[in-house]
Amino acid sequence: MNPEIPTASLTGLHGCVIDAPEWGKLRSWRDGAVVIGDGKVLEVGDFQFLGKKPRPAPIRWLHSERAAIFPGLIDLHTHVPQYPVVARGRGQLLDWLHGYVFPRERVFTGPPGQREAAAFFPELARHGTTTAALYAAIYEDSCEAAFAAAAKSGLRIIMGKMMMDVGTYGTLQPRKVISVSMLESERLARKWHGKNEGLIEYAFSPRFALACSERLMREAAAMATQFGCYVQTHLAETREECERVRHLFRGCLDYTDVYAQSGLLGPRTILGHCIHLSERERRVIAESGAGVAHCPTANIFLGSGIMPLAEHHAAGLKIGLGTDVAAGPELNLWQVMRSAIESQKMRGMYEPGVPVPTPAQALFLATQGAAEVLGKGRVIGTFETGKEADVTVMDLSALAPYRGSAAKIEDMSAEDVLSLCIYRGGPHAVLETFVRGRSVFRSAEPELF
Numbered sequence: 001m002n003p004e005i006p007t008a009s010l011t012g013l014h015g016c017v018i019d020a021p022e023w024g025k026l027r028s029w030r031d032g033a034v035v036i037g038d039g040k041v042l043e044v045g046d047f048q049f050l051g052k053k054p055r056p057a058p059i060r061w062l063h064s065e066r067a068a069i070f071p072g073l074i075d076l077h078t079h080v081p082q083y084p085v086v087a088r089g090r091g092q093l094l095d096w097l098h099g100y101v102f103p104r105e106r107v108f109t110g111p112p113g114q115r116e117a118a119a120f121f122p123e124l125a126r127h128g129t130t131t132a133a134l135y136a137a138i139y140e141d142s143c144e145a146a147f148a149a150a151a152k153s154g155l156r157i158i159m160g161k162m163m164m165d166v167g168t169y170g171t172l173q174p175r176k177v178i179s180v181s182m183l184e185s186e187r188l189a190r191k192w193h194g195k196n197e198g199l200i201e202y203a204f205s206p207r208f209a210l211a212c213s214e215r216l217m218r219e220a221a222a223m224a225t226q227f228g229c230y231v232q233t234h235l236a237e238t239r240e241e242c243e244r245v246r247h248l249f250r251g252c253l254d255y256t257d258v259y260a261q262s263g264l265l266g267p268r269t270i271l272g273h274c275i276h277l278s279e280r281e282r283r284v285i286a287e288s289g290a291g292v293a294h295c296p297t298a299n300i301f302l303g304s305g306i307m308p309l310a311e312h313h314a315a316g317l318k319i320g321l322g323t324d325v326a327a328g329p330e331l332n333l334w335q336v337m338r339s340a341i342e343s344q345k346m347r348g349m350y351e352p353g354v355p356v357p358t359p360a361q362a363l364f365l366a367t368q369g370a371a372e373v374l375g376k377g378r379v380i381g382t383f384e385t386g387k388e389a390d391v392t393v394m395d396l397s398a399l400a401p402y403r404g405s406a407a408k409i410e411d412m413s414a415e416d417v418l419s420l421c422i423y424r425g426g427p428h429a430v431l432e433t434f435v436r437g438r439s440v441f442r443s444a445e446p447e448l449f
């Protein structure tokens with residue numbers, strides 16, 4: 001956190017201000033400003049007007065003609081313990097999980113696991129991510145350390161201890177797994193849900209139907225309801241997984257019905273992937289109010305498939321984006337936006353009539369769309385006056401073809417600026433990240449602002 005900015009004073013951000021309040025709608029102020037006070041967006045508009053306006057409180061302007069100012073990026077799905085094994089392995093989901101992921105998660109405990117958990121959160125902020133929904137490993141100690149680090153980071157974090165009782169990498173006797181998993185999850189939820197002035201929330205996190213018994217899923221769902229917590233799980237990522245679920249749960253209509261019958265579907269549920277869904281499943285999910293974490297970089301890495309984005313959207317599903325590390329290679333949501341566009345473009349090369357999302361639609365998925373999945377559409381996601389000031393500031397000169405070519409940047413439209421961020425954006429170009437008006441990451445470059 002940046003102690004130089006007292007929260008009582010006003011902060012003004014000056015640059016190219018861009019947000020996406022609706023699917024397909026881009027709003028921008030090319031020479032714009034966002035005024036922040038008491039952690040909220042007080043004003044947004046043209047700098048020529050807002051910069052001169054007399055104010056009762058002192059205002060500290062952070063200027064840059066090379067700055068592009070976006071609502072904070074929201075990552076709806078990623079795995080804390082998997083970060084060190086990104087870009088590793090071959091093969092599809094189930095082989096990859098057993099060969100690379102479970103061995104990695106198995107050692108995410110004790111002092112090394114706790115230290116690594118703490119290192120994860122500054123990484124999120126450095127990538128311009130202000131809100132993230134995260135899975136920890138099955139262990140209470142490293143999940144606890146991750147929550148403590150999350151609170152210290154100042155980020156908006158939804159997280160839970162991974163729950164699995166079928167084929168788990170844990171060493172507990174099978175008879176004890178469910179009760180221990182429930183007890184530890186309950187303890188973590190009681191301790192952390194709503195902490196850090198509400199920035200930290202708990203998500204009950206049954207891994208997926210192939211790693212969880214019906215009893216575990218039912219108990220997790222009931223406890224999430226009791227505590228008002230989120231639920232997160234994986235759904236229909238690969239055809240092989242769907243096939244196995246069909247064989248294992250013969251009393252259910254389909255994969256989605258497994259979760260519906262367990263009580264896991266509701267407005268606080270985040271479903272990772274959702275690639276291979278029937279029309280019926282789409283309808284059930286939409287009616288439940290659950291949302292989808294679309295993870296295209298991960299889906300391409302594992303060869304899982306291309307999510308039918310337009311069909312999901314037309315069915316009324318709420319959709320946001322996830323980096324899904326380590327199936328996704330980085331915590332960089334700009335590259336997930338790019339992949340969301342390019343994967344539909346590639347699908348269109350083989351299937352006629354596939355709409356390609358625009359840059360504005362990709363930005364919506366990473367901001368307001370994701371906020372709506374979390375039930376926070378009125379709290380974060382755009383620069384609407386009164387919303388909480390979660391902001392990602394990008395350095396356009398670090399993205400331009402010739403570094404430092406500010407003159408060219410001035411000629412760019414807001415659409416050009418957004419497109420440059422989507423196609424070339426990443427942590428090398430994040431200038432500063434704010435959550436509730438507080439700086440949670442600031443680039444070390446000395447000449448900035």
Ligand code: GUN
Binds near residue numbers: 097101207298327
């Ligand atoms: N399905 C169940 N667990 C996982 C996981 O850790 N990563 C991905 N991509 N899919 C999963």
Ligand code: FE
Binds near residue numbers: 324
């Ligand atoms: Fe995942």
